[in-house]
Amino acid sequence: MKYATPEAFAVDRAATLLADSTGNLIAKFSRTVNDWRQRSKSRAQLASLSAHALRDIGISPTDAMIESNKPFWEV
Numbered sequence: 001m002k003y004a005t006p007e008a009f010a011v012d013r014a015a016t017l018l019a020d021s022t023g024n025l026i027a028k029f030s031r032t033v034n035d036w037r038q039r040s041k042s043r044a045q046l047a048s049l050s051a052h053a054l055r056d057i058g059i060s061p062t063d064a065m066i067e068s069n070k071p072f073w074e075v
Helices: 006-048 051-056 061-068
Strands: none
Touching: 006 061, 051 061
16 A cells, blocks of 8 residues: 555554554453453362362362462462
8 A cells, every 4th residue: 555655654554553452452351351250160160079079180178179269360
């Protein structure tokens, strides 16, 4: 694309970069929220397992309690 002035090119390039960074930011935020939801769901499921089921998967009840009590944003 030909631009009438260098300023026109600069404005178009800035708009493109802004759109790309905004799209990336939205995508990253969406992935983060999905990770949080999955982590919360997994921890709730872990908390609901019986001591027998925890032994079957090699996790102690204490470790399961510690993990399930972590806030969703903590890895």
